Amino acid sequence: MLISERAYCWPRGIAQSRSEGNLVDMEVSKFSKNHITETIAVCKLNHQGGSVQLPDSDIIVHVPQGNITIGEFQEVSLRAFLDPPPKLNHNLSCTVSPLLEIRLSNPKTIRAILLEMKIGAEVKIDPLSQVMTKMVCLYSLDREGPFQALNNCYVYKDTIQAKFLDLSHVMYIVIAVQAEAIQPPAATIWNYIHKTTSIGIYGPKYIHPSFTVVFVALLKMDHQALVERLLQEAVILTSAVKLGRSWRELAEKSAGLTKHQMQAYEIPYRGKSGDVSAEMMWKPAYDFLYAWSSHNGNNCRDVLQDLQSALDRMKNPVTKQWRDLTGTLILVNSLQVLRVTAFTTSQEA
Known part of the structure; x- marks a missing residue:
C-alpha cells in the first residue's frame, strides 16, 4: 500500500474557512508494531469541487466544480493496497496498479468523479501484443470482487483516466492488462507487456x-x-x-x-x-x-x-x-x- 503521513487536498476557488468544511483530515491506523503506519487521505469538499491525492503517488481523484449539490458537502477518502485480489492475476490477466478504495460520505449528492492514475506497465508496441491484449479499469463494490470493466476509461501511455457516474459509498478500482488468449511463443500475459516492478523494503522489524x-x-x-x-x-x-x-x-x-x-x-x-x-x-x-x-x-x-x-x-x-x-x-x-x-x-x- 502507499505509505504516508499526510494527505493532499486542493479545494477549488478561494480558500474556505474551517467552518465551511474544506479541510484535510488524517486517519492513521497502525496494524501492530510489526507493520508500517497506514494513512488514509480524507478531504471534505463543497460545490466548488477539488482534488484529492494520495501523497507520494500518482493517484488523484478530481471532483469537478458543480458536481456536488450547492449547500451539501462531500467527504472523499482514498486508500491504496498493494495486494490486489489473487483472482485477477493469472496467465490471462495481470494487475498493474494498486487496488484503490474510494469512499464517499454521501454519493447521492454528487454526480461524477474523475480518477487519474499512473500505472506500472504498458502494452508492447508489436502488432501481436497490441491485438491480443487490452488495458482495463476494473470496478467492484467489494474488495474481493467480482470486478467488471468500466466503459468510461481512457489510456494514454502509462496514465489511466476514468469517469465514474454510478457512485456508491465504497468502491474498489484496479487496473489490469488482460488477454482473451495466449498465442505461442508467448506463455503468459507477461510476454505482451512491459511491466515495471517496484519493491519497497521497510523496517524496523524482521523480514518474513x-x-x-x-x-x-x-x-x-x-x-x-x-x-x-x-x-x-x-x-x-x-x-x-x-x-x-x-x-x-x-x-x-x-x-x-x-x-x-x-x-x-x-x-x-x-x-x-x-x-x-x-x-x-x-x-x-x-x-x-x-x-x-x-x-x-x-x-x-x-x-x-x-x-x-x-x-x-x-x-x-x-x-x-x-x-x-x-x-x-x-x-x-x-x-x-x-x-x-x-x-x-x-x-x-
Whole structure:
C-alpha cells in the first residue's frame, strides 16, 4: 500500500474557512508494531469541487466544480493496497496498479468523479501484443470482487483516466492488462507487456521468510540480479534491526571505525536528549552496513559471506539464534543452478 503521513487536498476557488468544511483530515491506523503506519487521505469538499491525492503517488481523484449539490458537502477518502485480489492475476490477466478504495460520505449528492492514475506497465508496441491484449479499469463494490470493466476509461501511455457516474459509498478500482488468449511463443500475459516492478523494503522489524519466495518467481522472469539485490537488502536491513546498539562493536571489529566515526553515523538520528533511542538505533546500523557492504561492489555472495563472518566474531553473535542468514547464503550460492533449471526447455532436458 502507499505509505504516508499526510494527505493532499486542493479545494477549488478561494480558500474556505474551517467552518465551511474544506479541510484535510488524517486517519492513521497502525496494524501492530510489526507493520508500517497506514494513512488514509480524507478531504471534505463543497460545490466548488477539488482534488484529492494520495501523497507520494500518482493517484488523484478530481471532483469537478458543480458536481456536488450547492449547500451539501462531500467527504472523499482514498486508500491504496498493494495486494490486489489473487483472482485477477493469472496467465490471462495481470494487475498493474494498486487496488484503490474510494469512499464517499454521501454519493447521492454528487454526480461524477474523475480518477487519474499512473500505472506500472504498458502494452508492447508489436502488432501481436497490441491485438491480443487490452488495458482495463476494473470496478467492484467489494474488495474481493467480482470486478467488471468500466466503459468510461481512457489510456494514454502509462496514465489511466476514468469517469465514474454510478457512485456508491465504497468502491474498489484496479487496473489490469488482460488477454482473451495466449498465442505461442508467448506463455503468459507477461510476454505482451512491459511491466515495471517496484519493491519497497521497510523496517524496523524482521523480514518474513516468505520474502525470498518472491525472489524464487523473479528467477522465472530471468531477473537473477534483482533477486540477489533484494536478498542483500533484506539481510542488511534485518541485520541492522537485530544488532541494535551492538552495531558499534561490529563497526569497530570489522571496519576499524573510531568512536568519532561511529558518532557521525548516529548524529542524524539523535533525539532532543542528544542520544539515539533504542527504537531508532537500527537506522545508523543500516547506514553503516550499507556503506560497509559497498566494498564488495555488486557481488552479493561475497557481501553476505563477509557479513556472516563478521557477525560470528562478535562477543554475542546474533547468528546463533538467526539461521536465516545461513539459509540466504545457501540460496544465493544456488541461484545460478535455479536459474538454469527455470529456463531449461524440454529439448534441453
